[in-house]
Amino acid sequence: MARPLGFRRDRVVEAATRTFLQHGLHAASAEELCRATGLGRSSLYNSFGSKDALFDECLGTYLDQTLERTETILGDTARPVRDRIAILLRRIAVEEAERVAAGEPRGCLAVNTVAELADDPEYAGSMRRVDEDTAARLRLLADALRVGQAAGEVTDAVSAEGLAAFVNAAIAGLRITSQGGTAAGRLDDIVVATLRALAP
Amino acid sequence: MARPLGFRRDRVVEAATRTFLQHGLHAASAEELCRATGLGRSSLYNSFGSKDALFDECLGTYLDQTLERTETILGDTARPVRDRIAILLRRIAVEEAERVAAGEPRGCLAVNTVAELADDPEYAGSMRRVDEDTAARLRLLADALRVGQAAGEVTDAVSAEGLAAFVNAAIAGLRITSQGGTAAGRLDDIVVATLRALAP
DNA sequence: CAAATTCTGGAACGAACATTACATATCGAT
DNA sequence: ATCGATATGTAATGTTCGTTCCAGAATTTG
Numbered sequence: 001m002a003r004p005l006g007f008r009r010d011r012v013v014e015a016a017t018r019t020f021l022q023h024g025l026h027a028a029s030a031e032e033l034c035r036a037t038g039l040g041r042s043s044l045y046n047s048f049g050s051k052d053a054l055f056d057e058c059l060g061t062y063l064d065q066t067l068e069r070t071e072t073i074l075g076d077t078a079r080p081v082r083d084r085i086a087i088l089l090r091r092i093a094v095e096e097a098e099r100v101a102a103g104e105p106r107g108c109l110a111v112n113t114v115a116e117l118a119d120d121p122e123y124a125g126s127m128r129r130v131d132e133d134t135a136a137r138l139r140l141l142a143d144a145l146r147v148g149q150a151a152g153e154v155t156d157a158v159s160a161e162g163l164a165a166f167v168n169a170a171i172a173g174l175r176i177t178s179q180g181g182t183a184a185g186r187l188d189d190i191v192v193a194t195l196r197a198l199a200p
Numbered sequence: 201m202a203r204p205l206g207f208r209r210d211r212v213v214e215a216a217t218r219t220f221l222q223h224g225l226h227a228a229s230a231e232e233l234c235r236a237t238g239l240g241r242s243s244l245y246n247s248f249g250s251k252d253a254l255f256d257e258c259l260g261t262y263l264d265q266t267l268e269r270t271e272t273i274l275g276d277t278a279r280p281v282r283d284r285i286a287i288l289l290r291r292i293a294v295e296e297a298e299r300v301a302a303g304e305p306r307g308c309l310a311v312n313t314v315a316e317l318a319d320d321p322e323y324a325g326s327m328r329r330v331d332e333d334t335a336a337r338l339r340l341l342a343d344a345l346r347v348g349q350a351a352g353e354v355t356d357a358v359s360a361e362g363l364a365a366f367v368n369a370a371i372a373g374l375r376i377t378s379q380g381g382t383a384a385g386r387l388d389d390i391v392v393a394t395l396r397a398l399a400p
Numbered sequence: 401c402a403a404a405t406t407c408t409g410g411a412a413c414g415a416a417c418a419t420t421a422c423a424t425a426t427c428g429a430t
Numbered sequence: 431a432t433c434g435a436t437a438t439g440t441a442a443t444g445t446t447c448g449t450t451c452c453a454g455a456a457t458t459t460g
Contacts, residue, residue: 002405003457022319026226030448041449042408051448105319114380115315119222119305134380157396162389165382169390173373180314180334182365189362190369196357197397202435203427230418241419242438251418401460408455417446425438430431 009047010061012037017058022105024116025055025123056126062109063133070137074144081148082198085141085167089191092174097184107179110134111172138164145198155200163198170194209247210261212237217258222305224316225255225323256326262309263333270337274344281348282398285341285367289391292374297384307379310334311372338364345398355400363398370394 019028019036030051034041048054073088099106110130117123141164148154154163174190219228219236230251234241248254273288299306310330317323341364348354354363374390 002459003407003455006407006456024224024226024316026224027316027320029446031446040407040409042410042451045449046407107315107318111376112315114376115307115312116224116227118307118379118381120227131381155396158389158393162386163393165377165386166390166393169373169377170370171373172376173369173371176311176314176372176376177365177369179318181318181331186362186365189358190366193358193363193366193397196355196399197393199396202429203425203437206426206437229416231416240437240439242421242440245419246437404457404459406455406457409453411451411453413448413450415447415449418444420443421441423438423440425436427436428434430433 005043005047007037007039007043012039012047013054013058013061016054017062017109018105020055020058021107021109021112024112025052026116052123052126056129059109059113059126059129063129066110067133067136067140070140074140080153081144081151082153082195084144085198086191086195089167089170089174089194090188092171093178093184093187093191096175096178096187099178100184106175108172108175111175112179134168138168141167148198152200154198166197167194205243205247207237207239207243212239212247213254213258213261216254217262217309218305220255220258221307221309221312224312225252226316252323256329259309259313259326259329263329266310267333267336267340270340274340280353281344281351282353282395284344285398286391286395289367289370289374289394290388292371293378293384293387293391296375296378296387299378300384306375308372308375311375312379334368338368341367348398352400354398366397367394 015037016033019033022028023032028051030041030044033039033051033054034044037044039047044054048057069091070088073091074084076084079087096106098104110133113126113130117127138161142160145154145163145167146160149156149160158166170190174187174194177190178187215237216233219233222228223232228251230241230244233239233251233254234244237244239247244254248257269291270288273291274284276284279287296306310333313326313330317327338361342360345354345363345367346360349356349360358366370390374387374394377390378387
């Protein structure tokens with residue numbers, strides 16, 4: 001064996017994710033990533049290969065964690081479907097408020113990645129990751145909403161897939177709105193209004 | 201007098217805006233802006249000063265044009281308020297579909313600017329522009345929605361300001377969703393669902 | 401304790417970037 | 431037709447970027 005790493009990989013990914021969320025992929029320089037993670041250039045490149053590879057790992061873990069939490073909330077079949085969606089949306093509003101309080105950057109890495117890299121063929125791999133995550137999230141939402149429709153608890157004026165796309169868009173809108181500097185109370189209004197759209 | 205410009209400034213701004221929308225501010229290189237506008241480096245810098253200044257002009261005209269169209273639609277007092285909001289949202293969905301058909305980049309420069317520059321102090325000036333535009337748009341929406349509430353045509357379960365923030369967030373969500381590659385039909389679903397939230 | 405292996409810090413590299421300088425071309429006015 | 435003034439094309443500049451290299455430090459295994 002040999003000398004062990006002087007840092008915990010997940011902590012580094014966490015710090016790098018914050019940096020990417022704050023500045024985006026292009027504007028986050030290697031120097032800034034080193035400062036944020038506490039690593040030297042050599043350690044960073046030895047452990048992650050390149051800035052793009054580090055970004056991909058950050059994006060991947062971010063998407064996995066977010067999708068898992070969504071799965072947990074939507075999978076709570078004891079609750080009415082609309083309550084689950086309400087919890088999902090409110091959790092985002094709360095998380096954004098916490099970020100403000102902690103001085104951490106607001107917004108969503110997936111949303112910002114779409115905004116920054118959607119049309120860049122060089123990052124098609126990252127975008128494919130986001131697309132797959134979005135597809136999985138839409139599936140979870142549509143499945144839940146379909147159950148809600150069958151129970152008469154959710155409107156069927158729009159298909160379950162359409163409502164899923166709506167909820168997903170609402171989440172993106174919520175995150176962009178927060179990133180723009182909107183206060184927590186207003187985010188709650190957006191959540192309440194979003195939920196109204198689902199009522200029968 | 202002297203030699204006149206060999207190009208129309210508004211056309212150049214239009215082409216540059218497309219480039220910034222597609223790649224973002226950081227990833228749009230001077231070379232790419234020259235290619236897109238057909239100008240040489242000298243002409244570009246002589247006429248606009250710097251890449252940042254060009255971006256600011258593109259952003260300013262984009263915001264002005266978009267706000268003006270919003271104003272026109274929401275100011276049509278002959279129609280019910282909810283119809284005006286419906287037209288506003290549908291126009292976005294149609295515009296995004298047209299972009300796809302024309303091979304032009306999708307999404308919204310204002311949304312992407314928030315995603316890319318919200319936390320960068322160096323571009324606080326650009327962000328202030330976006331903030332002012334957002335404030336103006338929220339005012340227009342809230343005024344219209346208040347009228348709708350007074351007429352019993354719009355729900356008052358949420359304040360007019362809250363509903364305005366919701367509609368604004370819905371627009372951002374719609375544009376990000378489109379940028380992610382969602383088809384036009386799904387965008388229509390999102391519009392229909394969004395409108396449901398406003399019903400009394 | 402020594403050897404093997406890996407990590408780490410700092411300097412250095414080539415490429416790409418935004419921007420500028422300069423010579424030349426082009427136009428309006430006289 | 432010529433002059434003044436500005437636009438344009440090309441080449442160059444200084445800087446910043448991502449990345450690599452190398453020497454030395456650290457830690458486990460034998």
